[in-house]
Amino acid sequence: xxxxxxxxxxxxxxxxxxxxPENLGTLxxxxxxxxxxxxxxxxxxxxxxKLYQFNPMYFQLNVSAQILLKALxxxxxxxxxxxxxxxxxxxxxxxxxxKVLYLHDLLETCQFRKFWVSVxxxxxxxxxxxxxxxxxxxxxxxxxxxxxxxDKSVLSELLGDASDDEIKMWMNKYGWTPxxxxxxxxxxxxxxxxxxxxxxxxxxxxxxxxxxxxAQ
Amino acid sequence: MYNQPExxxxxxxxxxxxxxxxxxYAQQEGDFEMHTGDPRQDLAYERxxxxxxxxxxxxEVIKNFIHFFHKCINEGNLFEVNNLYESxxxxxxERFFKNSPWPEAEHVAPVVDRDPLFVxxxxxxxxxxxxxxxxxxxxxxxxxxxxxxxCNLFNYILNADGPVPLELPNQWLWDIIDEFIYQFQxxxxxxxxxIKKSEDEINVLRQSPKIWNVHSVLNVLHSLVDKxxxxxxxxxxxxxxxxxxxxGEFGRHPLYKMLGYFSLIGLLRLHSLLGxxxxxxxxxxxxxxxxxxxxxxxxxxxxxxxxxxxxxxxMMRRYQDAIRSFANILLYIQRTKxxxxxxxxxxxxxxxxxxxxxxxxxxxxxLHPMRIDESVxxxxxxxCGDKMLRMQKGDRQVFEDCFxxxxxxxxxxxxPNYDAxxxxxxxxxFTLQLKVFMEEVNQQIMIPTIRSFLKLYTxxxxxxxxxxxxxxxxxxxxxxxxxxxxxxxxxxxxGTSGLxxxxxxxxxVDFYIDQDMIxxxxxxxxxxxxxxxxxxxxxxxxxxxxxxxxxxxx
Numbered sequence: 191x192x193x194x195x196x197x198x199x200x201x202x203x204x205x206x207x208x209x210x211p212e213n214l215g216t217l218x219x220x221x222x223x224x225x226x227x228x229x230x231x232x233x234x235x236x237x238x239x240k241l242y243q244f245n246p247m248y249f250q251l252n253v254s255a256q257i258l259l260k261a262l263x264x265x266x267x268x269x270x271x272x273x274x275x276x277x278x279x280x281x282x283x284x285x286x287x288x289k290v291l292y293l294h295d296l297l298e299t300c301q302f303r304k305f306w307v308s309v310x311x312x313x314x315x316x317x318x319x320x321x322x323x324x325x326x327x328x329x330x331x332x333x334x335x336x337x338x339x340x341d342k343s344v345l346s347e348l349l350g351d352a353s354d355d356e357i358k359m360w361m362n363k364y365g366w367t368p369x370x371x372x373x374x375x376x377x378x379x380x381x382x383x384x385x386x387x388x389x390x391x392x393x394x395x396x397x398x399x400x401x402x403x404x405a406q
Numbered sequence: 407m408y409n410q411p412e413x414x415x416x417x418x419x420x421x422x423x424x425x426x427x428x429x430x431y432a433q434q435e436g437d438f439e440m441h442t443g444d445p446r447q448d449l450a451y452e453r454x455x456x457x458x459x460x461x462x463x464x465x466e467v468i469k470n471f472i473h474f475f476h477k478c479i480n481e482g483n484l485f486e487v488n489n490l491y492e493s494x495x496x497x498x499x500e501r502f503f504k505n506s507p508w509p510e511a512e513h514v515a516p517v518v519d520r521d522p523l524f525v526x527x528x529x530x531x532x533x534x535x536x537x538x539x540x541x542x543x544x545x546x547x548x549x550x551x552x553x554x555x556x557c558n559l560f561n562y563i564l565n566a567d568g569p570v571p572l573e574l575p576n577q578w579l580w581d582i583i584d585e586f587i588y589q590f591q592x593x594x595x596x597x598x599x600x601i602k603k604s605e606d607e608i609n610v611l612r613q614s615p616k617i618w619n620v621h622s623v624l625n626v627l628h629s630l631v632d633k634x635x636x637x638x639x640x641x642x643x644x645x646x647x648x649x650x651x652x653x654g655e656f657g658r659h660p661l662y663k664m665l666g667y668f669s670l671i672g673l674l675r676l677h678s679l680l681g682x683x684x685x686x687x688x689x690x691x692x693x694x695x696x697x698x699x700x701x702x703x704x705x706x707x708x709x710x711x712x713x714x715x716x717x718x719x720x721m722m723r724r725y726q727d728a729i730r731s732f733a734n735i736l737l738y739i740q741r742t743k744x745x746x747x748x749x750x751x752x753x754x755x756x757x758x759x760x761x762x763x764x765x766x767x768x769x770x771x772x773l774h775p776m777r778i779d780e781s782v783x784x785x786x787x788x789x790c791g792d793k794m795l796r797m798q799k800g801d802r803q804v805f806e807d808c809f810x811x812x813x814x815x816x817x818x819x820x821x822p823n824y825d826a827x828x829x830x831x832x833x834x835x836f837t838l839q840l841k842v843f844m845e846e847v848n849q850q851i852m853i854p855t856i857r858s859f860l861k862l863y864t865x866x867x868x869x870x871x872x873x874x875x876x877x878x879x880x881x882x883x884x885x886x887x888x889x890x891x892x893x894x895x896x897x898x899x900x901g902t903s904g905l906x907x908x909x910x911x912x913x914x915v916d917f918y919i920d921q922d923m924i925x926x927x928x929x930x931x932x933x934x935x936x937x938x939x940x941x942x943x944x945x946x947x948x949x950x951x952x953x954x955x956x957x958x959x960x
Contacts, residue, residue, distance in 0.1 A: 206628045209621060236684055243680065244620065244819050266891060266909070268723045271842060275681040275721065279838050298849045300887035303880070335911075336890045338920040379918035379925070385864075386929040388777065392936040400943050 192229035195220050199234050208237050211245045218253050225256055228320035232269050235260060239276040246278075251286055256316055258290045262297065263324035266331055270294050302329055306350035326350070330360055337376040345374060464509050469517050471498060472528070476518040479527070479572075488575035495531065505541045508532050523562065523572065529555045534585050537592065546607050549593055553618050556586050560626050564633055569659040576664050580704045583668040586626070587675055593618040594817035598832035600824070612824045620819040623676065627669040633657075634666025640692035644902050671707055674714050679817050681839055683718035684905070690715070691903040695731070705742065706752055709735055713759050715904065717814065720766060721839075723846065725774035726897045726912055727904075732767040733778045736760065740781060764789045765812040769805065772797040773850055774893065775857070775914045777929075780937050798854045805847045809840055853889050857915050866924045886919065 533552035639649035677686035712735035719728035816835035872882035
């Protein structure tokens with residue numbers, strides 16, 4: 191259903207029509223659908239925020255908060271920042287939005303343990319399907335680019351006290367392997383992270399000119 | 407044909423909903439006088455007319471200039487028009503109208519047989535000069551009049567059945583789009599400054615919600631893009647086909663093609679001013695930013711493009727892309743600077759942007775240190791070396807100052823509430839963007855410090871380094887994770903869309919964690935001599951050349 195809507199919505203956003211406030215209803219329903227079906231469409235969501243920016247009287251707090259939460263599910267991409275730039279200061283001061291901003295800050299600064307404590311389940315999350323799973327994906331991304339080996343207990347903590355089964359699930363997903371009992375092998379980082387030596391290279395082109403003039 | 411007020415709104419055609427149309431407000435009646443439909447304004451207009459008519463005589467030299475200018479435009483003598491536009495007009499301005507307006511269009515009209523098109527073009531220059539040079543800037547009325555004039559110009563171009571018989575130099579076409587957006591931006595700021603406005607001024611503003619309305623401005627730009635098929639042309643151009651094959655009747659005409667292209671850059675700028683960086687980059691998706699093209703021959707347009715693209719990337723935390731954009735264009739300015747010096751009105755603008763981009767580049771390189779072109783880097787050290795050091799030490803104030811100096815003039819797309827207590831609100835959009843930027847900076851504020859420590863070691867236990875930084879192990883580990891996360895940016899690699907990219911990290915200092923041990927990889931750069939010598943040899947060669955010229959001519 192969200193897939194079908196993606197197509198029809200993208201037609202709404204061509205050219206000047208994307209600023210037509212009459213489309214707002216459809217776009218807001220689409221946000222709702224994204225939450226329910228675990229789908230995501232940044233461009234459509236930004237179009238909603240832009241319409242609010244152009245028509246402040248149509249602003250809806252719930253929809254905006256929902257858009258921000260959906261943007262969190264697309265970390266490590268910076269969608270959240272893009273959304274934030276379109277929501278004015280007054281609305282960013284609203285309690286509901288502030289809570290989401292706080293969650294974003296925790297995730298961006300990788301304070302995952304605090305995040306799991308702060309995420310007070312249902313009310314702020316507005317029943318967004320697959321929210322926590324998406325956040326865990328992001329956390330796994332950060333672990334994946336940082337660690338060569340990680341203690342199982344540390345990984346479990348980062349993922350919000352994940353059970354052994356859950357950890358196994360994530361390990362399978364990313365091809366991480368157990369090692370010596372309590373350790374997990376993530377990736378061979380030595381390949382990607384090694385000291386670089388940059389020596390000077392002068393290309394022929396830059397010298398050719400000099401040689402040509404001095405030969406005159 | 408063009409003085410019939412006709413709607414050009416294409417995109418809204420077919421739907422009944424049409425809040426964007428402004429043509430009803432830009433009616434023109436026979437004799438260049440525009441009536442606004444608002445009695446108050448019309449009255450004011452007439453009063454001014456009476457005051458100035460009887461006494462004013464246009465100097466002969468100006469009369470001749472205008473006469474010749476008119477003739478060259480009519481004959482389509484592009485070379486001469488360019489010369490008059492870029493050089494003569496500015497020289498005469500310098501001589502006769504340094505801080506005062508050019509003669510009003512009403513006085514100029516008789517000189518050019520009341521040619522309505524020329525009068526519109528003349529007014530475009532007339533108002534632009536008032537915005538730029540006249541002491542006190544434009545009055546509210548002049549802001550309105552200039553808006554109507556742009557409406558007339560765009561109606562003329564867009565409402566025609568076939569391409570209009572007009573050719574203008576690319577530089578002028580760029581300036582038209584650039585100025586149109588500048589005046590919109592200026593108006594948006596103007597209407598938000600309510601404190602010093604008179605009751606009358608506010609009443610007029612209240613009653614004219616469509617003047618410089620954001621929808622109208624977007625509509626003009628989108629209409630020019632659509633009319634010229636510029637996106638289709640660029641697509642074909644990118645795949646090395648012939649753009650003319652998809653350009654259509656209008657798009658083949660240089661006037662439409664270039665206005666279409668410049669409108670894309672205009673949209674980039676407009677979206678950026680509104681804080682919509684995604685859409686800003688998105689409108690350029692058919693332009694190959696990293697390649698020279700036939701469309702990129704107007705330097706001011708090139709520079710504007712890269713400034714806004716770089717800024718948008720910076721806000722999206724795509725530092726590598728931002729750094730590449732800024733470094734490329736700054737190198738270009740460095741190499742072509744002499745070319746601009748002759749055109750003073752552009753020179754000032756370009757030098758301002760040049761300084762702003764060095765500042766933005768400094769911010770980006772503080773947050774994401776990486777190697778850039780040596781000559782740009784040495785300029786940067788000279789201009790902003792001190793700021794960089796202070797930002798690296800975590801001085802938030804310097805981040806704020808740099809951002810404030812170098813960012814675009816953000817605007818609100820909607821009018822303020824004229825009935826609320828009077829206040830100056832023009833800073834609000836800026837404050838919002840600054841806030842978002844500073845939140846990002848705050849999230850990263852520890853990273854430069856951590857980096858400076860990491861640089862000293864090749865391996866280090868987490869707990870030991872945590873002690874050095876006076877943090878507990880867990881907090882420090884979070885900082886390390888944050889370091890890795892923030893240094894991994896989306897980077898453009900291929901294709902025309904600037905939004906696409908893949909995650910890369912090119913940070914000079916990198917590391918990974920193996921259980922409790924940090925393994926650090928630094929980048930060692932050997933000193934570069936060749937570049938220095940090559941530049942010195944070139945300088946010497948130039949000097950020798952100049953000396954030779956000097957002796958042979960004396």
